[in-house]
Amino acid sequence: MPKERDDSGISRRRFLKGGALAPLALALATAGGASVYLRPGEAHGFVLRPPGAIAARRFLAACVRCGKCAQACPYHAIRLQDRSVGIGTPYIAARQIPCYLCPDxxxxxxxxxxxxDPKTTEVEKVRMGTAQIVDREGCLSIRGLRCEVCYRQCPLIDQAITLEPRHNPRTGEHTIMEPVVHREKCVGCGVCENACVLPKPVIVVRETVEVQRDSYDF
Amino acid sequence: MTSRWWLPRRAVQTGTILLLASPVAGFTFFSGNLASAELAGVRLSDPLACLQAVIGSGVLIPSFLFGALLVTSGYFVFGGRSFCGWVCPVGFLTELGEKFSSKVRRGGRFLPLATGRYILAAVLVTVAATGVPLFEVLSPIGIMGRAIAFASLVPLLVPAAILLVEGVAAPRVWCRSLCPLGAFYAIIARFSPLKVGFHRERCTGCGDCVAVCPVPEVLEPLWDQGACRVCAGECTRCLACLDICPERALSVGFRFKKEPHSVTDVGRPIEKSAP
Known part of the structure; x- marks a missing residue:
């Protein structure tokens, strides 16, 4: 083993390279990487997680980002986030493929x-989120047309979404068949969001809020 | 120079990549990645990922903990940082990256090996204080695993940045000094029975082993303090020194007896001994 290695003192070159250049390069690389992929985007908004996901903050810590849930999903509905603090965590883009809540x-x-949560066994008790009609002016059914696609597609038809008939004041002689989400039944699977016929869905899954004040409450 | 250990090591490294890719090809015997996986029905978990998840969320699943203990004891028996030398895809990648950078040949020592311990501590403190599993978010190991299994390519910027930094300024800095998982395995490797032994009577002092070693600090006690085996946890058990040694002065095996002059802490610089 050679003993002539000469690092008893620190040369100027060594100091510049080791002491200044390397940390600078590291800092640059980190800043570059972080600015591209630690964007705050999805970190704070609602992310539709797979069934049984625990509360958002604890979920981010508990999930080890192994992707096994995504590999297990027979519909390929579960994808993995590729940026922000949630990088590698699973989410469901209901508009592309919703959760069909396999019984097992x-x-x-x-x-x-x-x-x-492994205690999740009954699909009807899953609460991934709650569907909401976010654009009442846009909804074809509320405008008086017989769309009702979300209602027909809902796996919990007549429980999670019901049609409530009321008088159509615009024409004076027709009925509006308004789809109404019942949040005590809605599992948040996103089938309605996926099915909505409009280019921008008017019914979307949002965070489940325990106490919610709507302008209408059935 | 033989390839007695080079060949199986490359085979295991390639095998890991193939295993990670196997679900894409439709095979079902493996799922997950190096953070957590299921191999032939056995659940395996990265102990550091498990630690972060449990500290950060307070959720404890017995099978998860068992999988992490299984992996920990496995690496304990086979040398701890053998994960770095034989399994980790980032280790594989940076080794390949080194081949394209001639400057790197003589492994640089930009940060002390012990830096990783402080990063490991910082990761654990962060997850306890904020609930953000820092290393799971940034881990290039997880990123590479997901890039292979799910073709999520944008995060590959992180391993690319590591390659860039290592190629331009600080050779091997990630695996040697920064990776907290490597630091974790270095802690258990110190007590591992699988060690590289040294036969002084055969050594001619040619220095080939030091030149080829990714962490040459671990070989220093063999001469500086007269140790008869590599005791430092930082040794990755890559066994490149065994392959390169023309005199076969180095060997590998299970050693259970404690060595009288064991020098385990190579994190700090060794004081110059009198000539």
């Missing part, structure tokens, strides 16, 4: 860490 919940079974 393979995603929950696949989760190793309890980020998807």
């Amino acid at each position: 919940l393979p995603c929950v079974k696949a989760c190793p860490s309890g980020a998807l």
